[in-house]
Amino acid sequence: MATAKFRVAICGGGIGGLTLAVALSRYPDIRVDVYEAAAQFKEIGAGVMMWQRTWEILKLLGLGKEFGDIAHASPDSSPGVGFDYRKSDQPEEGFRFYLFQVPYGCIRFHRAQFLDVLVDHLPAGVAHFGRRLTFYNTAQTTSQTSGRRDSEITLYFADGATATCDLLVGCDGIKSVIRKKMLEDLVNKHGGSPTLLEHIEPIWSGTIAYRGLIPVSRLKTGGKEHRTIQTPMMHVVSYGISRGSIVNVVAMASQPHLYGTTYDGPWVRDCDRDELLQCFTGWEPEVEEMLQCIEKPTKWALYELKPLPVYVQGRIALLGDAGAGAGQAIEDAFILAEILGHPSTTLSTLSQTLSAYEAVRLPMANHILKGSRESGTMYEFNGPYGDDFARLGPQIGKQWDWVWMTTPQEEREKALQLAQAKTDLGARL
Structure with missing residues (x-):
């Protein structure tokens, strides 16, 4: 391995x-280095689903064939159903x-x-497994070769284990x-507004999601096939995965007036099927079936x-932490990797690079977060x-406009240009 220009620690x-x-x-x-608590x-x-723009990233990373082999069906660019x-x-x-x-429909x-x-x-x-991060600290160090002072995390x-890095990415x-x-x-250290602390704790949305998996064979009875086998459905969310052999079901039960209140109980637990069925009593027959x-x-x-309010502080960056799903995390990862790997990015320009990442990805992440809540x-x-x-x-359709606003390649170029501009500015100051 070549001498590393910097060390990246990924937690999660x-x-x-x-x-x-x-x-x-x-x-x-x-x-x-990847540190995983489990x-x-x-x-x-x-289930995980994505649209064309995220699929393009997987192909750009050279993973198109492998992911195509495990999708619900081989993705192609012909028009398909996103949701019915x-x-x-x-x-x-x-x-x-x-x-x-x-195009491509909903890839699952x-x-x-x-x-x-x-x-x-x-x-x-x-x-590295069994590594649950409890704390990190940033300190100034002096290079033995150049004598230059720098930051080490x-x-x-x-x-009880410890590790060091030059850049810490929170994927936790x-x-x-x-x-x-x-x-x-x-x-506490940089004089920021105390309102920043309001963004630490997650908020209960007032919604319970009942999840389950169904073998496709159980949805074919009496020569009749349930419509969700072929078509992703939305009211009760259901769509095929695992090369079409399994249907993933997510049934939402919402009480909007409970938004922001305290939920009493574990976030995820097993439940009786009777509880699920009772919650959706009186729905149309094909849902109950x-x-x-x-x-x-x-x-x-x-x-x-x-x-x-922020995605970056010093050499600490967040990734996929806006609650907007796997697709958004993959986009964050692609953009961040592309600008970190660029030849112009060095240990001394990391701050400018991370600032460019934040400028490009934070507005998109918050836009999707807000839109996801409105859509729900x-x-x-x-x-x-x-x-x-x-x-x-039609208004639901407009909620997906962000998918077509840009491409991953355009987002990458925007971030690279911004990183270079910030680096040039820093060199002149």
Whole structure:
């Protein structure tokens, strides 16, 4: 391995963290270490879905074939159904009120299989398990060769181990230790507004999601095939994964008036099928029939973050921490890896590079976070349009406009140009 121009520590071995590690591994002059709290890489939940722009990133990383082999079907650019929006909360047969169609449609994977592809492309010696970060500290050091003073980050883990790096990337999820300390440091050490502390703790959305998996064979009875086998559905969310052999189901039960209150109980737990069925009693027959097929449902309290005020502080950066799903984390990872790996990025220009990353990705992350919440209310007819379907359907379609606003390549070029401009400015000051 070539002498590393800097060392990157990634805390969190989920989809975002491993995508970043794989993307950075293309650059032999960057040392990468992934610290994962668990004893092995694993994902909770079953389904992950993405749109064309995220699929383009996987291809740019050279992973198109492997991910194509595990998708619900081989992705192609022909128009496909993103989601079939249906009114189902009634005893009589429901109806479609909006059909969202786009090139590639909705590309779907099983989360565990998705993670396995990333793990298979992770270089040896990069992963460190049983490393739960509890604290980090930044200190000034002096190079023995150049005499130059620089910053080094020391990581402290729950098992007593320590490690050092030049750049720490927090991929540790909605309960992020790194986000918490970053915001606390901005307030306590750098005179930031105390309101920054309001962005540490996740907020209960007032929504419970019941999740389950159904073998496709159970959705084919009497010569009739359930529509969700072929088409991703939205009211009760359901779509095929694992080469079309399994249907992933997410059934939402929302109480908007409970938004921001305290949820009493674990965030994720097993539940009885009777609880699930009772919650959706009185829905259209095909929904009740589908839910009957879930043998082991789980119950998730859905939390979210307030839009984040910062993504970067010094040489600490967040990735995928806006609560907007795996696709957003993959985009963050791609952009960050591309600008870190650029020849113009060195240890001395890391601050300018990270500032460019924040300038490009933070507005997008917060836009998606806000839009996701608005979309969720509309899907359940709790938004400003209620069940005025003539207006509701097109408005739902507009919520996806961000997918086509830019391309990953355009985002990368914007970030690279901004990083160079910030570096040039810094050299003149």
